[in-house]
Amino acid sequence: MSLPCWNCGGCAASRFCDACKALQPPAHDFYEFLGMPRQLALDAKELEKRFYALSRQLHPDLFSRKPVREQEYALESSAVLNDAYRTLKDPIARALYVLKREGFDIAEQGTKDVPPELLEEVFDLNMAIEELSEGDESARAQLESARHRFEVMRNEIDDALQGKFAEWDVAHDRGKLDEIRGQLNRRKYITNLIARTDIAHVSD
Amino acid sequence: MFQIEFDNQDTVVGIDLGTTNSLVAWMNLTKPEVIPGEDGEKMVPSVVSITPEGEAIVGNDARRELIDHPARTVYSVKRLMGRGVDDVQDELKLFPFRVAEGSESVIRLLLGEKTLTPPEVSALILRQLKKNAEAALGTPVTKAVITVPAYFNDAQRQATRDAGRIAGLEVLRLVNEPTAAALAYGLDKRREGVIAVYDLGGGTFDISILKLHDGIFEVLATNGDTHLGGDDIDNRLLKIAIEDIASEWGEDISHSGEAVQTLRASVIRAKEALSFELSAKIEFSWHGKTYHREITRELFDGLIKDIVGRTLGPCRDCMRDANVTPEQIDEVVLVGGSTRIPMVRSAVEVLFRARPHTELNPDEVVALGAAVQAGILAGTVENQLLLDVTPLSLGIEIYGGVVSKIIHRNSTIPASAGETFTTGVDGQTNVLIHVVQGERELAKDCRSLARFDLKGIAPMPAGMARIEVRFLIDANGILNVTARDARTGLEHSVDVKPSYGLTDEQVEAMIEASIDHAEEDYQAAQLAGARVDADAILAATAKAQKNDAWLALTDGDRREITDAINRLQLAYHAQDHNVIRAQIDRLNEVTHSLAEQMMNTAVSSALKGTKV
Incomplete structure (x- = not known):
């Protein structure tokens, strides 16, 4: 897509017009904006390098003596750059972003229904929290160990996700994204459980 | 001919608008420098007094009034910026002045016969700094970078920007004080590293942790307390x-x-x-x-002890958010007068396990950093860039008064988020969005920023309308909201009702009211500028009179020049800059042949290979 430059009408195939060097409106897709390959297993060093390099080109501070319209594009471009970096550097946010772009509904579905294999754990956790709130200090140790088990589970999920990310990168297979979404839901559920065990610390 | 052409590129000054003292600085070639007032003092106390005649006195003179006319005098007004009366009940008990009735969303201070809002009082301080800069630099100053505590919320930032506008300044950027301090220290000489800036001022406390990367100052996290100092x-x-x-x-x-x-x-x-x-x-x-x-x-x-202790919690939270341990922090910078207290210094040293930097005057370091940022914006400082963050999460109120966070705190700014809104009832033509700032779960526990009314939605069945709203926090940390109708693709109007602070109309009215003063200030700046130019041409002419070319002139030419010098010296103390300019032009004209003569001598000596 090569639109005419808003400023000189010349060819604006890239971020800056080839002819007059004016900044063009940003692409809104994070991968496209950063010029990164559409991958879930992303090179973190490369991402950081591009973030710094683009900051040096696009930050609004560098446009304060430019026309108002270019200043607006710099503000917009910097916002997209920062949003893109923040999203893509975090593997979970990155996966959610790709799911959304690929048309998956990533609303809070599934987080209310307890995954069947966790039913018993959740039941015990609720008991322990109740006991602690009633002053039974022995429940504190129980919460600590529950927290530890949940953290192990989360780490397992993270390992599994790593593998699936690499698999999706090879063929961009939609079925793989479905699996990833399933893991992400489970992960979110477990993260919420970990947060609930925190009350053991708060009441210290 | 000896008139020096000044580069008329606007000077951008850096201003530290402090709780206790305010300073103005500029980039003098490559070095930031604080500009003193006429009394030679670099710090202007942030005190404003209103005389019975309704005139404003600012700074040291106003501080003296604090004793004789406390009810007409305001200090620490920064603590009231962007706040409502309910927020500051405790403080108001300690202040000698009174608050007008009916000032829920904007505090109105009763000073003698005048009623002023905090941004107007701050504007009087800014106006004084502007005047000081204009007198010293001999050129009108209309653009500024103003610093704010990193932990200032949207309303407090807006109030600061409003103050600048009322004072006749175009505020090119609001910069966070700790970040400015890091710039002033020129720590960019260290190519990579992690810096903690601990800023305990008169009324606010900030802690910021930054990562340095080849001239980029990237703030990783910030924390603080806007009511501690x-x-x-x-x-x-x-x-x-x-x-x-x-x-x-x-x-x-x-x-x-x-x-x-x-x-x-x-x-x-x-x-x-x-x-x-x-x-x-x-x-x-x-x-x-x-x-x-x-x-x-x-x-x-x-x-x-407990006041110092209250700063440590935010420091630990900040390290956690930045994901660094005390061992990973390479440098610690102290800012603000309160960091002179030995107990504060030792607490910082123990916490970060590093000896803090104290080379720069903690009272001046923020203003110096603001001047560096002004240089970055003016293009005179290159290869340095600040990437700051928003200190508080931005959220919208959803059903049940719960907050849905859309931009998390410590996100690099500019940052944005998009949300799509729809109607809940058939035929509904407007949607009200309540935006809050803070970390709590319920909207009532967060800081209300504003209510945005999306008006003029075409009547249709519930849930059919699709209004895409974009929330964008700019590089000043201030929220901008735009809306678009997803069906038509057209811009949608957004009616903003700020929860605290002034509306645009109110600010415009205040700017209008201050135009009289602006004219006075403009005249003063023109006068100072004319005198600077007069000094330059007089000096150049005096130097030329010692040149051989002077003797080569006719008696008549020499008399004319001496006469023009005398006239300019007489005009020098006139109150009208046009009078001085006229004499500068006259002297410039009559020295034409002298300058030519000098040029010829210079050229011929150069040809002969001899020194002039």
Whole structure:
């Protein structure tokens, strides 16, 4: 897509017009904006390098003596750059972003229904929290160990996700994204459980 | 001919609008420099007094008024910026001035016969700094970078920007104070590293952790308390002294504004002395009675221990958010007058396990950093860039009064988020969006920023309308909201009702009201500029008179030049810049042949290879 430059009408195939060097409106897709390959297993060093390099080109501070319209594009471009970096550097946010772009509904579905294999754990956790709130200090140790088990589970999920990310990168297979979404839901559920065990610390 | 062409590129100044003192600085070629006032003082006390004639007095003169006319005088107005009356009840008890009725969303201060909002009071301070800069630089100053505490919320930032506009300044950027301090230290010489900036000022506390990367200052996290500072220490000492006096004299002086302000001045002197001495005296004379109280460093430390302690929690939270341990912090920078207190220094040293930087004056470092940022914006400082963050999460109120966070705190700014809104009832034509700032789950526990009304939605069945709203926090940390109808793709109007602070119309009216002064200020700047140019041409002419070319002129030419010099010297003290300019032009004209003569001599000597 090569639109005419808003400023000189010349060819604006890239971020800056080839002819007059004016900044063009940003692409809104994070991968496209950063010029990164559409991958879930992303090179973190490369991402950081591009973030710094683009900051040096696009930050609004560098446009304060430019026309108002270019200043607006710099503000917009910097916002997209920062949003893109923040999203893509975090593997979970990155996966959610790709799911959304690929048309998956990533609303809070599934987080209310307890995954069947966790039913018993959740039941015990609720008991322990109740006991602690009633002053039974022995429940504190129980919460600590529950927290530890949940953290192990989360780490397992993270390992599994790593593998699936690499698999999706090879063929961009939609079925793989479905699996990833399933893991992400489970992960979110477990993260919420970990947060609930925190009350053991708060009441210290 | 000897007239020097000044590069008329606008000078952008950097301003530290502080709780206790304010400063203005600029980039003098490659070095930031604080600009002193006419009295030679670099710090302008952030105090404003209104005379019975309705005139404003600012700075040291106003500070003297604090004793004689406390009810007409405001200090620490920064603590009131962007706040409502309910937020500052405790503080208002300690202030000598009163608040007008009906000032829920904007505080209105009653000063003599005048009613002023905090942005207007701040504007008077800014106007003084602008004037000082114009007098010293000899050129009108209309653009500025102003610093704010990193932990300032949207309303407090807007109020600061409004103050700038009312003062006739185009605020090119609001910069966070700790970040500015990091710039001033020029720590970019260290190519990579992690810096902590601990900023304890008169009324606010900030902590920021930055990562340095080849001239990029990337803020990783920030934290703080906009209601914690040296003022709290003053108030604590003041309370003790008032209680002491009550028991010694059997008299409660707290109802006399004059007495309290005199005592406050003495308390502050003692506090400052305790940074260097092991003990200091609070001395107070009132209606023939005197009060003495010796305060030892030990006692002082005990008194302020919890105040210093309150800064440590935000420091730990900040390290956690930045994902760094104390061992990973390479440099610690101290900012703000309160960091002179030995107990503060040792607390910082223990926490970060690093000896803090104190090379730059902690009172000046923020203004110097603001000048560097001004240089970055003006294009004179290259290869340095600040990437700051938003200190508080931005959220919208959803059903049940719950907050849905859309931009998380410590996100690099500019940052944005998009949300799509729809109608809940058939035929509904507007949607009200409540935006809040803060970390709590419920909207009522967060800071209300504004209500945005999306009006003029075409009537249709519930849930059919699709209005895409984009929330964008700009590089100043200020929220901008735009809306688009997803069906038509057209821009949608957004009606903003700020929860705290002034509306655009109110600010415009205040700018209008201050135009008279702007004209005065403009004249003063023009006058200063004309005098600077006059000095330059007089000096150049005097130098030329020593040149051989001078002797080569005819007697008539020489007389004409001497006459023009005399006229310019006479005009120099005129109050109209046009009078001075006219004489500059005249002298410029009559020195034409002299300049040509000098040029010829120079050229011919150059050809002969001899020195002029």
